[in-house]
Amino acid sequence: MKFKGKAWVAGDDIDTDQIYHGQYLPLTDPHEMAKHAMEYVPGMDNFPREAKKGDIVVAGKNFGTGSSREHAVLCLQYLGVSCVVAQSFSRIFFRNAVNLGYPVIECPGIAGRVKTGDVIEVDDESGLVTSVATGASVQGVPPSGLEKEIAGSGGLLEFLKKKSPEELAQL
């Protein structure tokens, strides 16, 4: 699938408390959760109010480090952010995204190539990230193998539900 949208550029080592602060963990309403996405990222206070459906988060290295909270992926999904491109992901965020079928593209060469407000296109099949204005593109790495299969099923639960008890036993 191809996603086209406005980029929001975040720095390195954005942790899960910056993406979704611990004080909001008791919330379960998607609309309320979306209101706090990226709220604690320095300089991105306006993100939850101004981000539009289809926008894309472009982050530096180690995005999503810290807590195992899935809220960090869900709040972006609920806000309508179509995908996250990062130089690298922290394992826990990456895993939760795959399990939820949420598109994440690792793109080591993305640093300094996109600025907030640029319109970019992300192909989650090929991993290509392209600037719509300049046409310049950077090759990223989409999930492959089992991760691709899980994400492609719509997430881990959908993946497992399609299995018969015999197939589950054989996993």
Next chain:
Amino acid sequence: MTIIEKILSRSSGRKVSPNDRVWSKIDMAVIRDFGGPNVVIEYEKNFGSRPVWDPSKIALTFDYQAPAKVADVANNQRICRQFAKRQGIHRVFDVNSGIGQHVLLEHGLIHPGSVVVGTDSHMNLLGAVGCFATGVGTTDMVATWHSGKLWFRVPETIKVTFKGSYSFPTCSKDLTLHFISRIGPDAPNYKALEFYGHVMGEFQIHDALTLASLVTEINGKIGFVPPNEQIMAFLKSRIGHLPEVPVADQGAVYSDSMELDIQGLPPQVACPHTPFNVKPVTDVKGTHIDFAFIGSCTNGRFEDLALAAAVLKSAGKVHPAVQLIIVPATIEVARKCLKSGYYEIFLDAGAIVTNPGCSLCTIGHHGVLGKGDVLISSSNRNFLGKLGKGAEVYLASPATVAASAVKGEITDPGEFLR
């Protein structure tokens, strides 16, 4: 094979190599009042009243906000308790118990070589006893309750060898902070670690837990501490027999090796706002503090609190402008502190001592920081804004925290203890 390769080979029923994707049988799946309610809600949304795969392998531990202080959390805890009742899950460690991983360990429910998942990113501190434990999100936990299995990418392993040793008042927390600052968060991302060196032979269980807990902060999957006599004796006393602890083969293949000289290491402190911004205490000596916290899954065990008690006994009262909050990891730790006379020392010094739980570390309870407040903490994270917008957090050993609480500024515990 490395330790993680051995554990994942056993749990997946086939010989694994790094980067293989495997489905592992899960030996224990733990939810907390933090993340747990979402698991229950999602489980029932997807599978209705269908029985979970094995109620004897599920545990509930309530440590985030214990007891609840807001209605949302009270409701969440109730959701978990009622689910346990409906599903015949008996291992419910309620709000009076303490921090989940420690409670399970004390109850002999954690076995070396087993695979444990929990809705807590610091589950992996159980690598201290050769268990592969990892923090997972809601979906992973629902999948586990349904199928009893979970997918993993077999991590490569980094071999870490500590050279030399340190002496009191330097302790395992100082070694840990020094180590994570040297290796950083990039190299260990999704890797297992194995720790070796003379100093590992001297580790007590609390030292091993401290070191293994901060593997989370460097994005490691798990860190294994080799079993020694003290750790084996602890395990035997809890499990009831001497368990077999997985060790690496002679010919195990490591993706990287690191040697770290720790000879004569002085006390360390992680400065705001990352756990990697580590300096010797003497470099930031005199920095003003408002709060001090001793507790958490990293440093809330009896021996950690004993260290704090020793400092306070020698150093005297907590500075009048400082709030020192002491939180035992579990009810067992609290009871031992009471018997050992530590509560009297803490209270005489002017500390605030609370019931067990995560407390200030999750700002679930007992102290939230205001704008401009400075905390020195024995916990594991000092991320920007985690404990309050505009606050600053330093991480250090229980000894350094206690010494700093007395002087009202960051202080080398060596000033009071040798």
